[in-house]
Amino acid sequence: MAPLRIxxxxxxxxxxxxxxxxxxxxxxxxxxxxxGDGRAVLDLVEAEHPDIVLMDVSMPGLNGLxxxxxxxxxxxxxxVIVLSMYRSEEYIARALKSGASGYVLKEGPAEELRLxxxxxxxxxxxxxxxxxxSVIHQYLSGVTVGDGPLDRxxxxxxxxxxxxxxxxxxxxxARLLNLSVKTVDTxxxxxxxxxxxxxxxxLVRFAIRCGLVTEDR
Numbered sequence: 001m002a003p004l005r006i007x008x009x010x011x012x013x014x015x016x017x018x019x020x021x022x023x024x025x026x027x028x029x030x031x032x033x034x035x036g037d038g039r040a041v042l043d044l045v046e047a048e049h050p051d052i053v054l055m056d057v058s059m060p061g062l063n064g065l066x067x068x069x070x071x072x073x074x075x076x077x078x079x080v081i082v083l084s085m086y087r088s089e090e091y092i093a094r095a096l097k098s099g100a101s102g103y104v105l106k107e108g109p110a111e112e113l114r115l116x117x118x119x120x121x122x123x124x125x126x127x128x129x130x131x132x133x134s135v136i137h138q139y140l141s142g143v144t145v146g147d148g149p150l151d152r153x154x155x156x157x158x159x160x161x162x163x164x165x166x167x168x169x170x171x172x173x174a175r176l177l178n179l180s181v182k183t184v185d186t187x188x189x190x191x192x193x194x195x196x197x198x199x200x201x202x203l204v205r206f207a208i209r210c211g212l213v214t215e216d217r
Contacts, residue, residue: 003030004121007050009067010083011036011059015106019054019083019113026114038062045075052120055100057084057091058214061176063162065098066155072099079120086211087131090148102126150210152194158212160187164200165207 006023008031010016016034023031032048035041038059045053053071055064062070068080081102082095095103101120104112105128112128119126150158163173170188174181192198197206207213 001028003028004052004117005030005032005048005050006117007032007041007044007048007053008034009036009038009041009053009059009064010034010056011038015056022110022113026117029117036060038064038067041067042070042074045071045078049075050078052117053078053080055080055082057082057086057095057211060166060213061163062159063212065094065100066158068095068098068100069155081116081120081126087128091211092127092131094148094150096125103131104128105130148210149195149206150212153191157187157191157194160184161191161203161207162212164188164191165204165213 006029008016008019008023010019013036016036020031020034023029032050033044035044036059039061041053041055041059041062044050053068055068057064059067064082068082071078071080079101080099081104082100083104083106084091084095085106086092087105092103102116102125104116104126108128108130116126116128153161159177160173163176168176170181170184173179174184177184191203195203195206197203204213208215
């Protein structure tokens with residue numbers, strides 16, 4: 001039987017190295033590629049056709065949850081397991097709404113990774129036992145978990161907000177996303193209006209608080 005093809009995505013090289021060691025101990029699993037860049041994930045999925053993507057939440061360029069949504073839309077046969085240090089209902093709900101098939105806490109035991117991969121490969125959904133039981137119950141019963149502040153924005157606006165918070169200018173964002181500077185400026189104004197935040201420092205603090213970027217980025 002062909003090995004299960006895994007794409008490993010985390011913006012910290014040491015963390016990726018640790019996960020790779022764990023994955024190499026799982027029989028029938030092969031790491032076909034790894035990356036620390038959120039935008040590179042999509043190109044690697046297209047090139048490598050992984051069965052499962054292990055996706056960190058906080059990725060530069062494009063956060064892991066929006067990258068997950070794009071993967072599920074463009075490559076529906078590829079499943080995503082989110083790797084996260086966040087256990088709040090909002091993050092778990094966002095991951096599930098983005099199309100993730102699993103949510104694994106980084107602080108959990110190593111055995112959880114094998115259990116998650118096995119379950120997701122069978123077509124099941126795997127959530128770390130330590131995450132909020134109320135979210136699990138609501139998800140399994142089909143109840144929609146309440147929207148968070150990021151849900152006020154479109155996917156494109158979240159993408160632009162992240163790039164703004166990472167310190168990129170409107171011109172740089174326009175070049176990266178193949179948009180006009182005017183379009184980026186319009187999105188920026190709409191973001192400020194929808195969030196009722198009207199200064200750059202406020203946008204950065206909001207992006208950090210919501211996990212789009214980390215303070216060290």
